[in-house]
Amino acid sequence: MEAQLQSAWEAAREGVLIHADGRVVYINPIAARLLEVERDKVLGRSLLMALRDHKLELVCRTGGEATIETRSRTLWVKAVPGILLIWDKTEETDRSEALLESSRILAHEFRTPVAGMLSLLEALQSGLPEAEAQEALQMLYQETLRLRRLVEDLPLDRRPSQNRTFALEELQSRLERFLAPQLAQKxxxxxWQTPHTVWASPDAVYQALLNLLDNALKYGTGQEIVVESGQNSQEVWLEVRNQGQPLQDFERLFQAGQRGVHAANVRGTGLGLALVRRLAAGWGGTAYGRATENGNAFGLTFPIYANKTSSRPTTQAPA
Structure with a gap:
């Protein structure tokens, strides 16, 4: 019977550690891998030498269950007298966090067009001249189509199937109409200085530019916002520049939930730039930020492919 139990422990998918008098008497292969120890070197040694984590040792001695971060893993452990059971929950935790982030980004991506559509509907209800009413209806139709495409693209992993070659200038009038209330308010x-053509999803570029322009209007101090594109041997780049105090840590701002030091008095979720980076990755590009002489620039890059299957070269933001 004892041999059968040990055989089962050896083949188990969970970690098993058996101890007596504070020393390890058995550890199966999974437990050794999760704890990153060599079995033959920890047998007979103290629990702390095998566990190398005071929180794990405490659970082992006092009993109960706990989720513990150790060895760059998320371990769920259960201790009963003389036995410590270990499950690796790292992938499950990562999937849960990724799902939560996707849900937040999805809510953010829907919030902008819905807010714009509500403004257009309110304007129509208040009464508009015939020509302006027709223009508002056309904008509502475009935004409705975009919402439908967002739903069709779930989950939020943009793929090249939606990409095509188009001129950046195509987005100019649409963006200015949508941002007209904010532009007028400030x-x-x-x-615009965007004469280049890129290969990407027009809807994704529109959403990314909309987020960058929205940030420039919220946080910039000047009245003029510059949108400029350029090209080098590896990529086309597109930047939104605004006046204001130059920032320091741009990379942090692209992490979900992070906001700049000047954002305390401005409503927001801290997801806008995280979404911009995710959208750029969908067409094989990048998103970045940099300080300028009188403010800040946030940009996008678009790879220049010799063919659509070639790998993307390493790029740098324009100087």
Whole structure:
């Protein structure tokens, strides 16, 4: 019977550690792998030498269950007298966190067009001249189509199937119409210098640019916002530049939930730039930020492929 039990422990998918008098008397292969120890070197040694974690040792001695972060893993452990059972919950935890992040980003991505559509509907209800009413209806139709495409694209992993070659100038009038209330409120305007053509999803670029322009209007101090594109041997780049105090840690701002030091008095979720980076990855590009002489620039890159299956070269933001 004892041999059968040990055979079962050896083949188990969970970690098993048996101890007596504070020393290890058995450890199966999974437990050794999760604890990152060599079995023959920990047998007969103290629990702490095998566990190398005071929280694990405490659970082992006092009993009960716990979730513990150790060895870059998330371990769920259960201790009964003389036995410690170990399950690796790392992948499950990562999947749960990824799902939560996707849900937050999805809510953020829907919030912007819905808010714009509500503004258009309110304008229509208040009464508009015929020409303006027709323009508002056309914008509502475009945003409704975009919402439908967002639903069809779930989950949020953009694939090249939606990409095509298009001129960046195609997005200019659509973005200016959508942002017209915010531009008027701040007496601001956009100066466009975007003569380049890129290969990407127009809806994804539109959403990314909309987020960058929205941030520039919220946090910039000047009235002029510059949208400029350029090209080098590896990529096309597209930047939104606004005046204001130059920032320091741009990379942190692209992490979900992070906001700049000047955002305390501005409503937001801290997901806008995280979404921009995710969208850029969908067409094989990147998103970045950099300080300029009088403010900040946030940009996107678009790879120049010799063919659609070639790998993307390493790129740097324009100087």
């Amino acid at each position: 007496s601001a305007w956009i100066r």
